[in-house]
Amino acid sequence: MKISTKHDFISDVSPRKQSWTLVVRVVRAWFGQDYKNKKLPFSMEFVLMDQKGDQIGASIRRTLIYKFKKQLQEGMVFTISSFDVASKQWFVSTITQRIQTEFHKSQTI
Numbered sequence: 686m687k688i689s690t691k692h693d694f695i696s697d698v699s700p701r702k703q704s705w706t707l708v709v710r711v712v713r714a715w716f717g718q719d720y721k722n723k724k725l726p727f728s729m730e731f732v733l734m735d736q737k738g739d740q741i742g743a744s745i746r747r748t749l750i751y752k753f754k755k756q757l758q759e760g761m762v763f764t765i766s767s768f769d770v771a772s773k774q775w776f777v778s779t780i781t782q783r784i785q786t787e788f789h790k791s792q793t794i
Contacts, residue, residue, distance in 0.1 A: 690764075695739035698770060706766040709733040712740065714759050719747070726750065731757065733765075743768075 692706045712734045716726035729750045731743040745753055756763070 692764065694737055695733070695735045695741045696737065698741065700770045702770075704766075705768065705770070706764060707733070707735060708762065708764050709735050709741075710762045711757055711759050714757060716750075717744075729754065729757070 690706065692708050695707060695709070698705055698707070710733065711731055713732040715730050717728040717730050719725055719727035725747060727747055729745040731745075732740055733743050734740045745757075
């Protein structure tokens with residue numbers, strides 16, 4: 686028996702709801718620079734894309750990079766749930782959403 690898991694699309698995501706499940710591809714990944722301590726990154730940033738082609742930004746703060754770094758590389762596809770949604774603080778012209786996801790310690794992928 687095949688178990689079907691319902692997932693949402695990026696175009697559906699909003700800060701009003703807490704429970705989202707997305708299937709996304711990492712389109713772009715980079716480290717945000719810490720200008721005070723150039724030896725350590727400030728964050729790990731991503732552009733994620735769903736099967737409809739919609740994109741959203743994602744951010745992992747410095748203290749959690751170790752947990753997700755190897756799992757989240759460009760080109761990888763994964764299911765993401767239990768994440769926070771916030772207003773976007775930076776703008777990437779290809780991103781279709783004006784919000785971003787924020788990974789946290791209990792994040793599941």
